[in-house]
Amino acid sequence: MNVLVVDDDEVDREHIRRLLSKSDESFNIVEAESVEAGLSCYDNTNFDVILLDFSMPMRDGIELLIEFRGRPKEECSAIIMMSHSEDDALAEQCITEGAQDFIIKSDITEARLKRSIIFAKARFKSELRLHQATQEKKNLELKDSLTGLANRDCFSQVLAIALKNVATNNLNLGLVLIDIDNFKLINDSMGYGTGDHALIYIGQKILSLLPEGTYLARLGGDEFAYYFTYTTAFDSALHTVNQILQITSKPVILEGSVKVSMNVSMGISLNEQGKHTANELIRDAEIAMYRAKKQGGKQYCFFQESMQLQMRRRIDLENGLIRAIDTGGFILHYQPVFDQSGGRLWGFEVLLRWQHNGESVSPDEFIVIAEETKLIQPIGEWVIDTAFSELASWNKKLGKQLKMAINLSPVQLETDDIDQYISAKLAQYNLDSILIEFEITETALLDFSELTTKVIWRVANLGCDISLDDFGTGFSSFTGLQKLPISVIKVDRSIMPKTQDDKANKKLFGALIMMIDYLGLTAVAEGVETIDQYDYCRDIGVERLQGYYMQKAAPLSDELMEQLLN
Incomplete structure (x- = not known):
């Protein structure tokens, strides 16, 4: 039988040890001089009985008793409290807190100790059976009798x-x-x-x-x-x-x-x-x-009615996106981009548009859903295929070498074979890779993975330019500029000076353009909507410009091309 004796008095421990050694039953005795040592022993060994001194320095035995009884009943042992005190109230307190017996140290004899251990073990087993029966009854009361689930x-x-x-x-x-x-x-x-x-x-x-x-x-x-x-x-x-x-x-x-x-x-x-x-x-x-x-x-x-409407809207758009992928429900608009030196047409930024049930759904709304559902992957492939086809067709028709900038979603950059798809489409439409620029958003640099980094490098190694979109919106990562093959930076439209007197944005915008130029990268200004903004960007040497002032995004046509080229 495993017995733990927790008592700071060595003489008392020796007395217990001597009495138990005289017994016919074999006892394996472990001793502890403090509450902490007793807890450590208890956690490492299963004991049948614990003999616990009430009065000890630092922490009383009653504290250890309470801590033991705070654990699941099945993990506990029979506990006998020992004390030199003959106070009945003390004995009652120990029993109330969960001890099976209380003995006065001066009364301890071989027979008294052996009988106390036997009775304490019997009481504990009885209490354990009662506890288990109570738990079973409680579980039955809280369970559904048919399914076994909670009620x-x-x-x-x-x-x-x-x-x-x-x-x-x-x-x-x-x-x-x-x-x-x-x-x-x-x-x-x-x-x-x-x-x-x-x-x-x-x-x-x-x-x-x-x-x-x-x-x-x-x-x-x-x-x-x-x-x-x-x-x-x-x-x-x-x-x-x-x-x-x-x-x-x-x-x-x-x-x-x-x-x-x-x-x-x-x-x-x-x-x-x-x-x-x-x-x-x-x-x-x-x-x-x-x-x-x-x-x-x-x-x-x-x-909640508002949430119901919101989720119905989302489900409707998600189902609509799936149908649009199958039926070709998307269209592309092209935002002209101009090289400011001579005002020549550089090419176009490709913008995805979607008409759903007669409604022009904002890209800010449907792109998020497409990314969350991974539908952006087939949609993105359609964009690349359609844009490449358009560019090849117009360049052949016009005898020009116009270029296109196409956005790549962070979700697409997690696709290991996107570079292979791009390479296959370049070959299919006989396009030179230097005519293609892929845009990644600045937020993508916040947590780009090892796979994303490799994918971006593989796309760049095809000969395509990589541009950083929305630069300056608050998520700038210069580490990304160092690690990724970025050659073009598009300064976000929110930083564009609104008026000639907008000194704060002029300083910030101008400083960013100087930094981009110093790094040897190409700067692009988005959101050029007035002649003052146009003149300002040209004065500070922005290399490429795009915005409503020059031309809104629209589908390509002979009339538009003639207007842009002349």
Whole structure:
């Protein structure tokens, strides 16, 4: 039997050791002189009994007792408190705090100590069985007996704790409530046994789609719920919601070869303002779920109307982008770029435009969605193919060597073979690579990976120029200028002096142009919209200019080309 003796008095420890050595039972005794040493021994060895002195320097034995009993019951041992004091109140306190026995040191004999150890072990085993039974009963009370998932009471408790945690960690929380459409029809037409199997099946299917650690509950009947946390965006959570809708839309074969269709309706409520209680959040999700059912089922709704409209808008645009890729729904506009020395046409910046259901959707809106969904990769390839085709056609027609600047998204730069695609298209349209300039945004330099760096270098090694767009917007990375083959810098339009008296921007803009020139790079001014801006840029030696003052972006045509070249 393993026994831990925690006592700062060496004489008392020796007395205990001598008494136990006389016993017929074999004892493995470990000694500790302090609370800290006792804790260390306890963490490294399993003990059957702990003999603990009440009064010790620095920290009393009662503190160690309380710390032991704060741990899970299954990890504890039987504890006997020892003291020279005969105070009944002290003995009562020790028993109340979780000791199995209390003995006065002056009363300790071989028989008394052996009997105390036997009784303490028996009491502890009895307490442990009672504790386990209580836990099992509690677990049964908090679990759904059919699915084995948490029930409504348990979920409400866990959700309340989660709401407190997100409030202290600056997070937001969302709740998803799931209800099986026409579940009553399954029960009525196929029997309650089939209905039960359906509930078990759908609970397990939903659970398999949720991130590890997500708390799924059956609230009652055919309602399930789980919550998720997020900072600002919750695209991954919405992806899971769509997966649940998709997997539940397929008919399944249950026990007894019964084929069942189980579409679901889902309600989502958000706690972004931190004002909801657990029950209020569940209530709002239920309202949203019933709204989804009212609209035909097989879908989800948000409780917040503004969020609902926002997500509908996003889903509509995402689906529209997919259709546009298949049907060719994009068009390209070309912003003329002029070489300021002589005012010659240098070429064009390629700008993507999209008409969706009669609406001209802003690139600021749809490009973000395209990047988040990775749709920018096929869209970007279409842009490169179309722009190369246009440039080759017009250069051949005009007998010119006009150039084009094409934007590469950070997502495209994560594609290992983008340089191969560019090389193949250059060959297909018989284009010289020096006619192509690829723009990367300044924000891409904030966290460019090793792969991104290699991809940019491989594109540059094809002979294409690399330009840095939106320079000066607050994310400037001179490390990027050193590590990447950048030859052109486009100064952001926000820095362009608005008037002749705009001295602050004139100083900043002028300083940037001087720096770019000093580095031996080409400077491009965007957003030249007035004759004063045009004259200012020419006066300080900006090499290339583009903006409304010279020409707005538009599709290429014979009329436009004639105007630009003359």
